[in-house]
Amino acid sequence: MTGILKQAHSVFGQAVPTEAELLQRARDMIPMLRERAASVERNRMVSAETIATFKAAGFFKILQPARCGGWEMNPAVFYKVLMELGRGCGSSGWNMMILGIHQWEFGSMDPRAGQDVWGEDDGLIVASSYPPFGKLVEVDGGYRISGTWKTSSGCDHSHWAFLGAMRKDAEGRMIDRMAMLVPRSEYEIVDDWHVFGLAGTGSKSLVVKDAFVPAHRAHSLIDYQMSDRAAHYLYPFNQVFFGAVSALIVGLAQGGIDEYIEQMKVRTDTTGGMPAALSPYVKDRLGNAVVHVRSARARLLQMMVETTELVEQRQLVPTHDRVHHMLDIARVGRDCEEAVMLLFKATSARGIYLDNALQRILRDVIAAANHITQNSDDTAGLLGGYLLGQKLPPMVFARDAI
Template sequence: MTTALKTATANINDIPTEAELVQRARDMIPMLLEKAESVEKNRMVSPETIKAFVEAGFFRILQPARFGGYEMNPAVFYKVLMELGRGCGSSAWNMMILGVHQWEFGSLPDQACADVWGTDDRTIIASSYPPFGKVEEVEGGYQISGIWKTSSGCDHGAWAFLGGLRRDAQGNVIDRLSMLVPATDYEIEDDWHVFGLAGTGSKSLVVKGTFVPYHRVHSLIQYDKDDRGTHFLYPFNQIFFGSVSAVIVGMAQGGIDEYIRQMKVRTSTLDGSNASLSPYVKDRLGNAVVRVRSARARLLQMMAETTEIVERGELVPTYDRVHHMLDIARVGRDCEEAVMLLFKATSARGIYLSNPLQRILRDVIAASNHITQNADDTAGMLGAYLLGQQLPPMVFGLEPVSLND
């Protein structure tokens, strides 16, 4: 271990508690609310906000302890995201994307961690996992090129994980890869012009041709037991997909917060009475709350169940993983329905750009369109699995999987 790494490990004695981290996130909500409009207009989160997240220790929550991190249960990360999302969806989304990668390093050799954190354990990593580019296996690693789209928060990253397909000699896909490249190997193309989550700065990364050594590559699909610590034994899809859902829960809770603020003081245009006296205003609020609370509880219950498994040093069984995939994916739909319920009660006042609720709705709709929130296909996979049919390859393993496997 290098001197730099020894120093990083030695400085983690004063680790905050889960409660302290969640409170730090909660304390940031007023600041995030104040900046939310400017974040959207600027189409990116400010460096000052990212710095605040760094100083709060949020990027260390999932980072391996031997490289300066807290190596905490991912549920802590989820709870922090749920608070940040109440303030600004785009800012929380950046924290989610840029902060979940620290957990991913648990699937990589120490050399990859040293490449990134050897001199600065605060280095931030961006990503674009869809396999947009060309990947060719060569001696010692992979040669890659192409354009990787929707890299959220890429302006703040010094490295990026890029997705790619590994093929055999006949061109058949045999694995999905995550490949780590430094920012010096790509250019950022500013093409992020969207109606929701506009402030995430999810621009494209252009790679004209670079080499990625094997030690900076891992499979996104293969799920085997190795010498990883227990905190890194969760399936990749569970931790990454679940992080997306945690942010969406936070956004929807932010919608509830805003609705309550508005309806407490709003008056009816018919008779001047307080709008909160309307049974429909109250009914929509209650039904929105139960949807968001249910989504939150489902995510945290999933983490509680799988934590018991990985802390025994075991892998999460496929049966549980298939159920958890739908637990995660359904969050987007539940939260979208919740915020739409509230928005429809705001009538014409809700459509003004000055009304925060319309931005929250747009952000939740955009977030719910993320591939991790595809509840239709995921429900179909679970149903097929329980009926004894095979799951497709490249989702829960390299090969098709059935209930009897």
Template sequence: MQPAVLERTNIQIPTSDELVARAAAMVPGLRDRADEIEKARQVPNDVVQMFKDAGFFRILQPKAFGGWEMNPIVFMRVLGELGRGCCASAWIMMILGVHNWEFGLMEARAGEDVWGEDDETIIASSYPPVGDITKVEGGWRIKGRWPTSSGSDHGKWAFIGALEKNEKGIPVDRHALLVKREDYEIIDDWFTFGLSGTGSKSLLIKDAFVPDHRAHSMIDYKLDDRPVNYLFPFAMVFYSSVSSVIIGFAQGAIDVFIEQMQVRVDNGSGAATRLSPYVKDRLANAVAKVRACRARMEHMMAHCTAIVERRELVSNDDRIHYMLDMARIGRECEEAALTIYKCTGARGVYSSNPIQRYLRDTLVAANHITQDADNNAGALGGYLLSGELPPMLYEKPKLV
């Protein structure tokens, strides 16, 4: 089967395998720069440009704006490879790249505003609903301070999360609002023990206007005439993108562990460490966890792709099960990384050993709200017992 040809740019759209191969080829170079990027506390422009040149930002971008409009699983596979190299670089590729999918949910005018002159423009974000929005004629007024905007130095726009409340102060919807760079200030407050290189700084908005066409509901999931690859639930695409990059982190730790253990010799006995049943057992169990995580993600996307290709919505029953499946990936990948880390002994504590950085970055990534296995387990258990869904995530609240 011949690859599709993008009429607007007359460029052949690569296959999923080709894109994954491009990501895999970057892994050694990214790994070599991971320490530099961590110390700089941000991913440099040339790495972002490398990702642009490889086409990674076009994977989810609508065709109307020069993208390739591919199934999100392609993006997730690419992230799983990049995560093996430099966790911070892969993380901001995930955050900045997944925003391009979001434009498939919005009016075309939003994409025209951002990509009308430059279809490589990057969008940052901060989705925690911690600020204030007020409905006004033609749009919204927004103000507040939003934390953890990964890769914010590279963005010329930002999606901002906020709750819409009724006259009684009760939340009735959760919105993402697209704000121009000149409307927010970047506050450098990202000082962390892991994922330091992501530059996940805060965004301060003193007062900005966002027109209606640059805002959308993050929870109002409904069927319309959008292209099929934008019919997945918002949370499913965003949560599983985070999960996919964490799979890459854990796999990167496994890669380094294998390299080190193949040549390491026990200081006391002089025996090859690779012969230790303890080392073999921990390695195999870590691999099994990561493979299981990857398989769950692939299964979810294959199942849900079949649903949306029939132009049907993914049911709440499927969604709440899959949300826990994706949230558990963070937990299981941190377990995998810690399992093999315990075999490294004193060698593993030195900052010169990359395996400690993979562990730290995995631990921090697994603390992301999308990886909250506890609350998602409680939500699924409650749903199975009573049929109730947690509010403000699967559907808009039904107010009496």
């Protein structure tokens, strides 16, 4: 536990806020985010002003390596910040999650990649689209990529982007899953983000015609081995990235709970005029929603406690634990979706009006729970098969089946 709570007083002479200070900054933003949430959805993107507010609070530096001007903190700190921001505006919190998680990747990459991005300005923002939509060809000194990558959240605020691609051998067999870092000059943003949930995330498509990616700007999303990287970068990629998505979803669901409490404290029954808060069903739904969300939050943070103990002793997280953690993470979407649906059903006809924030929160949670990281069906089967002695599939925990 001490590894998560203890933070350095400075990084290269730069004052580093405590976890408590960062969380308070996030909580202080909740009213502002709630006020802007409807306009964020209408505009289909988060405003530059909100991103600047996140930047001023230091949220983009939480996971950024110290050598790149960041604070090199434990990912659990970032998770907790997301859990607060999600209470205010799902789309804004989602942008902070996606645009802020990439800094962690640089901690295990060739240092030249961080220098390329932050050598002159350590506040530049990196977007992404990890699904291997594009084409990758190996060439001398690196790779050439082309194609269209969907759902790049917050890309309008980005200066660089990580793009996913499958690396194949001479016979066309997949041998690795890669992330390729490309500058803004190499991709075009296509505004095709017209969706019913998380509509304000601006998750548009990126088009690359033919870009060269030097080898030092590429890394494997699958390869998980020991190196001399700092302890907080020894976690598996899937744990850190997938867990961040789940952390934001916890925040979304907590925002639904907040909204429900506010509405039910003042609402009256239209048939008898009694306070809605006296209804046993109103109270029961609230209690069950709370335990769903608290359980999801506890799983995520317990996972971080357990793995922090390992990485701070410079040990990799064992495959056995990683398989369990994958379901711990993926189940969050379903738990939080069920929690908000419990609450929404108690709002009756009032809940369906577009000026009722709870319907937007429900749509956002449903959309977030559809993210690939929240696929608890396949992940449950993967864990079950593993415990029954079956091999794990390739390109998930290792390049080959294990």
